Amino acid sequence: MVWAIENGDVLLEATLQHLALVGQALAISLAIALPLGILAARRPRLHGVVMALAGALYTVPALALFALLVPLMGLGQGPALVAIVSYSLLVLTRNVAVALREVPADILDAADGMGFSRGRRLLRVELPLAAPVILAGIRLTAVLQISVATVAAFIGAGGLGDLIFQGITQDHGDKVVAGAVAASLLAVAADESLRRLETRLRLATGLAG
Amino acid sequence: MIRLEGVGKHYPGAARPAVDGIDLLIEEGRTCALIGPSGCGKTTTLRMVNRLIEPSSGRIVVAGRDVTAADPVKLRRGIGYVIQGTGLFPHLSVAGNVATVPRLLGWDRARIAARVDAMLGLVGLDPALFRDRRPASLSGGQRQRVGVARALAADPPVLLMDEPFAAVDPLERGRLQREITEILRRLRKTVILVTHDLDEAIRMGDTVAVMRDGRLVQHDRPDQVLAAPADAFVAEFLGSDRALRRLTLLTAAAACRSGERPPEGAPEVPAEASLQVALSILLGSGAEALAVVDGGPRPVGTLSLAAIRALAAGLPDPSGAVARSPPLV
Ligand SMILES: Nc1ncnc2c1ncn2[C@@H]1O[C@H](COP(=O)(O)OP(=O)(O)O)[C@@H](O)[C@H]1O
Ligand SMILES: [Mg+2]
Numbered sequence: 082m083v084w085a086i087e088n089g090d091v092l093l094e095a096t097l098q099h100l101a102l103v104g105q106a107l108a109i110s111l112a113i114a115l116p117l118g119i120l121a122a123r124r125p126r127l128h129g130v131v132m133a134l135a136g137a138l139y140t141v142p143a144l145a146l147f148a149l150l151v152p153l154m155g156l157g158q159g160p161a162l163v164a165i166v167s168y169s170l171l172v173l174t175r176n177v178a179v180a181l182r183e184v185p186a187d188i189l190d191a192a193d194g195m196g197f198s199r200g201r202r203l204l205r206v207e208l209p210l211a212a213p214v215i216l217a218g219i220r221l222t223a224v225l226q227i228s229v230a231t232v233a234a235f236i237g238a239g240g241l242g243d244l245i246f247q248g249i250t251q252d253h254g255d256k257v258v259a260g261a262v263a264a265s266l267l268a269v270a271a272d273e274s275l276r277r278l279e280t281r282l283r284l285a286t287g288l289a290g
Numbered sequence: 291m292i293r294l295e296g297v298g299k300h301y302p303g304a305a306r307p308a309v310d311g312i313d314l315l316i317e318e319g320r321t322c323a324l325i326g327p328s329g330c331g332k333t334t335t336l337r338m339v340n341r342l343i344e345p346s347s348g349r350i351v352v353a354g355r356d357v358t359a360a361d362p363v364k365l366r367r368g369i370g371y372v373i374q375g376t377g378l379f380p381h382l383s384v385a386g387n388v389a390t391v392p393r394l395l396g397w398d399r400a401r402i403a404a405r406v407d408a409m410l411g412l413v414g415l416d417p418a419l420f421r422d423r424r425p426a427s428l429s430g431g432q433r434q435r436v437g438v439a440r441a442l443a444a445d446p447p448v449l450l451m452d453e454p455f456a457a458v459d460p461l462e463r464g465r466l467q468r469e470i471t472e473i474l475r476r477l478r479k480t481v482i483l484v485t486h487d488l489d490e491a492i493r494m495g496d497t498v499a500v501m502r503d504g505r506l507v508q509h510d511r512p513d514q515v516l517a518a519p520a521d522a523f524v525a526e527f528l529g530s531d532r533a534l535r536r537l538t539l540l541t542a543a544a545a546c547r548s549g550e551r552p553p554e555g556a557p558e559v560p561a562e563a564s565l566q567v568a569l570s571i572l573l574g575s576g577a578e579a580l581a582v583v584d585g586g587p588r589p590v591g592t593l594s595l596a597a598i599r600a601l602a603a604g605l606p607d608p609s610g611a612v613a614r615s616p617p618l619v
Contacts, residue, residue, distance in 0.1 A: 191377025193342055194450075195391050195440075196367035209381045287380035287424045 084255035096263050099240030103226045106165040110173050110222060118177025128178055135171035143168055143232045151236055161238030168229050169222050176218025180211035213283040220275035227268045292316040292448060292480055297348030299334050308334045310504035319478035323495030325485055331504040332484040336450050340369045353447050367391055370441035370449035374456050376433045378425040384436050385421040391444040409439040431462035438470055449481045467493050500524050513539045533602040537565035542582045545601055548591035552581035561590055569598050
């Protein structure tokens with residue numbers, strides 16, 4: 082506690098760095114997962130592969146995955162970003178695919194029967210209806226990435242994980258706690274704010290009360 | 291006009307075709323009720339007309355155009371489509387739902403807004419009360435009305451309906467069937483209505499097409515199908531009360547001997563009442579004949595039990611009482 086008060090600027094900088102890292106990772110994940118998820122929702126084979134891989138990857142410990150990536154990518158922020166994205170990408174992809182597959186069949190049938198083209202149906206019907214579930218996936222991914230990013234400090238990601246690792250090597254308990262608490266608060270805040278957005282979206286799509 | 295010529299559908303891997311060489315002509319402004327047991331191919335037949343399912347064989351002509359040669363997306367914008375669950379878009383308001391096809395067609399805002407209100411009025415929903423509501427806040431019957439309004443919004447000449455009222459409670463269903471039938475007649479829509487409900491088929495169809503195992507076994511006016519089932523299957527499907535059902539299609543006025551004075555003290559029946567109602571009055575009173583009245587100073591004619599019996603049996607009908615629609619060609 083004493084450490085955190087005396088080193089407020091260090092803590093703040095680490096938090097901002099952490100946020101920036103997760104923000105980038107989330108944006109990159111979304112940019113890949115959205116099209117991939119849309120594709121997977123339409124192709125049963127790809128869907129199967131994504132589901133299986135996502136499940137398998139999820140069971141690999143983050144630290145082990147990162148260690149495996151070091152010989153390929155080296156150390157630093159770039160490789161850390163790649164590591165975080167690759168760890169969470171398939172989870173988000175799976176969520177997008179599942180969200181799209183949950184859109185009721187009779188609604189899609191009606192849309193087709195009225196003369197929506199494929200692209201228009203996706204934009205005007207499927208994505209709006211899938212939005213709450215996709216957002217739930219984004220929320221899970223954000224929380225996952227905030228926690229995984231602390232571990233990614235191990236390969237040079239910086240951020241709050243740095244404080245924790247430093248604290249451990251320097252045998253500086255306060256520093257460890259400060260980093261850990263800040264990371265947890267970040268995760269809770271992200272979870273709560275995205276959850277609220279999700280509830281609003283759910284009401285707006287009229288699917289659930 | 292909708293014409294099916296030797297239309298068939300063989301799903302890949304299926305042992306036999308789901309639809310097997312159907313010829314069917316539905317004239318302009320008429321409703322054909324497509325009926326038959328579950329799995330006989332009704333939905334498949336219907337969905338081939340707007341090419342949600344590609345036919346394996348045959349030709350389908352809608353309003354003079356061969357649908358198999360058309361761009362399916364454009365084709366569907368010109369064909370109304372109503373399904374059982376309504377398939378309303380839950381994320382759009384009632385107005386947004388009704389505006390769907392006009393928007394796809396690129397109408398301007400003012401025209402769409404006016405059209406939405408007109409359509410809601412047509413199906414008996416006050417635009418001011420319903421325009422901004424969400425489908426989730428509507429009753430089953432109201433949803434189905436919105437579904438019909440949405441299907442008719444761009445004024446398509448042809449309408450396809452797949453068990454549209456199956457999920458509506460019975461009381462509301464009867465009302466919907468009557469109102470929608472009246473609207474479709476007035477607008478002269480050519481309609482295929484898929485149903486497994488015989489009463490609905492009789493009530494709404496100008497013609498009834500009976501399917502079995504992918505084949506069309508009979509297509510005729512409802513009274514004709516009831517009077518003369520094509521085979522034992524149709525007879526059984528129609529049920530042993532088909533003679534009674536047939537009486538619901540005929541009015542007392544049309545079946546009575548007009549001008550003939552009824553016997554003294556004969557019970558009265560309104561001219562527009564169905565023969566089923568007339569029969570009920572006869573059985574209830576024990577009389578042999580009824581005075582058919584229309585509010586004028588004297589009865590319009592006499593309706594005898596013998597006449598009803600003859601009509602129910604589907605005997606040649608001297609009075610021409612069965613004249614709801616011209617004969618099929
Ligand atoms: N997409 C499909 N693929 C394979 N078989 C189908 C498909 N849709 C329907 N069938 C089969 O075709 C037959 C007719 O189905 P359908 O047209 O839905 O009948 P109905 O609407 O009269 O109940 C059934 O045996 C059904 O199992
Ligand atoms: Mg069906």
